Amino acid sequence: MQIKCYPYDFEYQVKDGHVYVYLYSKLDNGAKICVLHEHQPFFFAKIHPIDLETIKKRLDQLVIKSEREEAKVVSVEEVEKELLGKKEKFLKIYVNYPKAVPLISKELESWGINCYEKDILFVHRYLRDLGITPMTLVQAEGEFSEKSELRVPVFIASRVDQLSKEPLHTWKILALDIETYAKKKEINPEKNPILMIAFYGIDEQGQEFQKVITWKNFDSNLNYLEIVSDEVELLKRFRRIMLDYQPDIITGYYSDGFDFPYLKTRADKHNLKLDLGLDHSELFISSRGKTEANITGCLHLDMFKFIRYIIGGSLKTDSYSLDSVSEELLGHRKHKVNINELAQTWDSQPEKLVDFCEYNLHDAHLALKLCQKLLSDIIEFTKLVNLPAADMIRMRFSRLVESYILSRAMEFNVLAPNRPADAEIEQRMEESIQGAFVYEPTPGLYQDVVVFDFRSLYPTIISAHNIGPESLHCSCCQKNTVPEREEYWFCEREKKFIPTVLEQLILRRVDLKRLIKEAKANNEDTKMLEARSYALKLLANSFYGYLGFYGARWYCLECAASTTAYARNYIKTTIKKAEQKCFQIIYADTDSCFLLLGDQHLDQAKEFMNEINFDLPGHMELEFEGYFPRGIFVALKGKEAGAKKKYALIDEKGKMKITGFETVRRNWSILAKEIQEKVLRLIMEDKKSQALEYVKTMIKELKSGQVDISKLILRTQITRELSQYSSIGPHVYAARKLQDLGEKIYPGMMIDYFIAKGTGLVRERAALPEESRPYDSEYYLYHQLLPAVISIFDVVGITEDELLGRSKQTGLGKFF
DNA sequence: AAGCTACGGGG
DNA sequence: GTGTACGTAGCTT
Numbered sequence: 101m102q103i104k105c106y107p108y109d110f111e112y113q114v115k116d117g118h119v120y121v122y123l124y125s126k127l128d129n130g131a132k133i134c135v136l137h138e139h140q141p142f143f144f145a146k147i148h149p150i151d152l153e154t155i156k157k158r159l160d161q162l163v164i165k166s167e168r169e170e171a172k173v174v175s176v177e178e179v180e181k182e183l184l185g186k187k188e189k190f191l192k193i194y195v196n197y198p199k200a201v202p203l204i205s206k207e208l209e210s211w212g213i214n215c216y217e218k219d220i221l222f223v224h225r226y227l228r229d230l231g232i233t234p235m236t237l238v239q240a241e242g243e244f245s246e247k248s249e250l251r252v253p254v255f256i257a258s259r260v261d262q263l264s265k266e267p268l269h270t271w272k273i274l275a276l277d278i279e280t281y282a283k284k285k286e287i288n289p290e291k292n293p294i295l296m297i298a299f300y301g302i303d304e305q306g307q308e309f310q311k312v313i314t315w316k317n318f319d320s321n322l323n324y325l326e327i328v329s330d331e332v333e334l335l336k337r338f339r340r341i342m343l344d345y346q347p348d349i350i351t352g353y354y355s356d357g358f359d360f361p362y363l364k365t366r367a368d369k370h371n372l373k374l375d376l377g378l379d380h381s382e383l384f385i386s387s388r389g390k391t392e393a394n395i396t397g398c399l400h401l402d403m404f405k406f407i408r409y410i411i412g413g414s415l416k417t418d419s420y421s422l423d424s425v426s427e428e429l430l431g432h433r434k435h436k437v438n439i440n441e442l443a444q445t446w447d448s449q450p451e452k453l454v455d456f457c458e459y460n461l462h463d464a465h466l467a468l469k470l471c472q473k474l475l476s477d478i479i480e481f482t483k484l485v486n487l488p489a490a491d492m493i494r495m496r497f498s499r500l501v502e503s504y505i506l507s508r509a510m511e512f513n514v515l516a517p518n519r520p521a522d523a524e525i526e527q528r529m530e531e532s533i534q535g536a537f538v539y540e541p542t543p544g545l546y547q548d549v550v551v552f553d554f555r556s557l558y559p560t561i562i563s564a565h566n567i568g569p570e571s572l573h574c575s576c577c578q579k580n581t582v583p584e585r586e587e588y589w590f591c592e593r594e595k596k597f598i599p600t601v602l603e604q605l606i607l608r609r610v611d612l613k614r615l616i617k618e619a620k621a622n623n624e625d626t627k628m629l630e631a632r633s634y635a636l637k638l639l640a641n642s643f644y645g646y647l648g649f650y651g652a653r654w655y656c657l658e659c660a661a662s663t664t665a666y667a668r669n670y671i672k673t674t675i676k677k678a679e680q681k682c683f684q685i686i687y688a689d690t691d692s693c694f695l696l697l698g699d700q701h702l703d704q705a706k707e708f709m710n711e712i713n714f715d716l717p718g719h720m721e722l723e724f725e726g727y728f729p730r731g732i733f734v735a736l737k738g739k740e741a742g743a744k745k746k747y748a749l750i751d752e753k754g755k756m757k758i759t760g761f762e763t764v765r766r767n768w769s770i771l772a773k774e775i776q777e778k779v780l781r782l783i784m785e786d787k788k789s790q791a792l793e794y795v796k797t798m799i800k801e802l803k804s805g806q807v808d809i810s811k812l813i814l815r816t817q818i819t820r821e822l823s824q825y826s827s828i829g830p831h832v833y834a835a836r837k838l839q840d841l842g843e844k845i846y847p848g849m850m851i852d853y854f855i856a857k858g859t860g861l862v863r864e865r866a867a868l869p870e871e872s873r874p875y876d877s878e879y880y881l882y883h884q885l886l887p888a889v890i891s892i893f894d895v896v897g898i899t900e901d902e903l904l905g906r907s908k909q910t911g912l913g914k915f916f
Numbered sequence: 917a918a919g920c921t922a923c924g925g926g927g
Numbered sequence: 928g929t930g931t932a933c934g935t936a937g938c939t940t
Binding site: 223828 | 928929938
């Protein structure tokens with residue numbers, strides 16, 4: 101029989117010598133099944149034809165003992181594959197189970213044979229080999245198994261085919277969030293219990309589910325609250341709810357790194373099994389550095405990972421806290437509750453726990469909303485790189501690009517080069533290339549700024565000039581050298597693998613943009629199309645970085661160097677032509693160009709842009725980015741030239757665009773952040789004297805000692821036992837003080853401190869907030885307040901002396 | 917200047 | 928799970 105389903109979670113098992121991929125899938129009616137499909141693991145080896153028969157015989161007899169099962173070669177096949185542009189013969193070696201691949205290939209390498217595609221995860225291998233795309237419609241041929249050892253029916257498939265690239269959009273999602281006992285910011289699962297756990301779910305019909313479980317008795321009229329007797333009961337209820345609700349997707353915020361590991365540790369402490377998997381397996385926490393949490397048959401999506409790695413670049417926020425991310429993406433913030441007081445409230449004022457329950461549920465709700473909002477993006481990325489969504493969201497760009505290339509390699513009969521070994525990585529890390537061209541801005545406040553941008557500059561260059569490891573230094577096109585890099589050239593006759601798969605990304609996006617336009621004209625929903633377009637754009641933009649990334653399989657530094665060389669050439673040409681048209685250039689960086697209108701019209705600037713575009717090859721294009729009545733460029737500390745990437749613009753509607761200022765950076769006191777933002781605004785609005793007065797007032801307040809300590813707090817985490825520190829920072833000093841006061845210091849604890857008045861090294865004066873000591877106003881003035889604003893005032897001719905209310909210094913005084 | 921360590925998110 | 932993040936900021940030596 102044939103069935104149609106949407107696979108969303110994957111694993112493999114070896115049963116009676118057969119290797120099965122388990123495709124946990126969703127049916128159209130909302131039910132879940134698991135499709136088992138046999139697949140044979142393999143890798144490739146480069147063998148000289150002379151040795152072929154000898155090697156085949158040796159492989160035939162090769163048996164490697166291992167803890168579980170003997171690793172053996174099952175069969176071999178001679179194939180022709182293309183490796184870095186060269187067609188060659190390889191031996192495709194099938195082995196008896198996935199973990200035999202590293203064992204056997206290592207053995208072959210010890211014989212002096214090069215092996216390839218020996219470190220590709222088996223499930224990933226399967227998806228690529230069969231062209232199966234997760235979360236989209238596949239058809240399986242086979243039979244349902246009579247008995248299932250899983251919590252869902254099992255379908256044994258003889259074949260599986262991709263039917264459509266259209267993904268399923270209706271999934272049953274459950275978000276979870278826990279609150280734990282943490283006095284003095286001490287987050288320690290070994291010692292402190294889980295106090296409450298919140299669920300927020302939504303099913304295929306849009307039906308919502310809310311629940312908060314806690315184990316402290318108190319009165320409330322919260323209908324979603326369930327009170328149990330102790331933590332053990334809480335954990336049991338957690339297990340029960342997970343099994344009963346049976347979500348397809350489980351989500352949370354930092355649930356890979358916090359909620360699930362914490363739950364697992366607490367369950368272990370109480371000898372409770374969290375057998376949540378559809379195969380009865382336990383919640384699995386992978387350790388050693390990167391923490392990941394997985395439940396078999398349930399797609400776990402930690403929104404933090406996806407947002408930080410994939411979406412992050414397009415967000416304004418610099419902090420990836422749930423609070424700031426939700427504010428930007430959802431327009432909702434977290435509930436205002438002082439989480440520091442939870443432990444105290446739990447111990448002595450349980451009647452006030454209602455607030456924390458609401459807070460708990462709200463956090464789960466935010467995680468759910470983030471998941472819902474970003475699900476189309478997640479699905480589109482998953483489709484593009486052809487990997488399980490659970491793996492995709494945990495990847496950085498280099499791996500995403502590589503996965504995309506790998507998924508395309510099949511149809512081009514391309515063999516993947518190996519990842520570099522440690523020695524190779526070290527060597528690659530030492531190499532560098534010349535980067536982008538930057539036209540240094542002169543610090544100042546400017547009028548009538550027009551900004552132009554090359555759309556997707558690097559991808560369009562790579563595609564237009566056929567840049568890739570396969571086309572580098574062909575024997576036919578030596579005259580076609582790269583500008584400024586005459587030692588490099590790329591084939592002009594034949595478009596090769598890397599630029600081809602990149603060009604396809606660019607073309608697909610061009611096509612999508614047209615579809616989006618049409619859909620919008622017809623008032624149709626464009627959410628999925630836009631998610632697809634975004635995924636394509638991000639992936640295309642990452643190719644350049646990938647080619648120069650030390651860990652890449654298709655590493656090609658010459659390619660990366662040539663890409664930037666072409667880019668420098670294009671932007672310099674643009675600048676030259678703009679100057680010929682009498683536009684003053686004030687700034688240019690990589691792909692953008694800021695010019696002043698002067699006495700010319702905006703239309704004339706756009707005409708200039710069209711002339712540039714006439715000469716560009718391939719899909720290259722210069723675009724109009726915007727017109728800004730005012731712009732400010734500040735100087736780099738202690739330098740005459742303008743700071744690269746440190747400027748602010750204000751558009752006709754008065755909206756500010758701030759780039760590179762400390763306001764958006766962490767590890768600054770609240771005081772410095774607040775003041776910088778306000779000053780920038782006032783200066784941009786031409787309220788120079790108001791800005792000066794404001795800062796003077798703030799300095800006075802700081803010096804008088806009236807600034808609230810809370811605005812001066814610096815916060816750092818303790819990451820090890822205090823005795824293990826060899827270098828002692830101020831936070832360690834502060835932590836030692838806490839310890840002397842009888843506090844237990846644990847790794848993971850956050851230490852708040854401020855710099856107090858006194859003599860000696862700064863770190864020796866790190867004081868605890870509760871020590872009512874006066875702060876060091878000099879430190880905060882010279883290390884926080886002034887550094888945050890001095891460069892801004894410098895632009896409008898206000899000196900540090902003026903800010904400090906000193907008389908203007910001239911001549912020699914300047915040098916002291 | 918190089919080398920080492922801590923940071924992120926979570927309570 | 929055919930495994931062992933990552934890039935950078937800030938400090939010390």
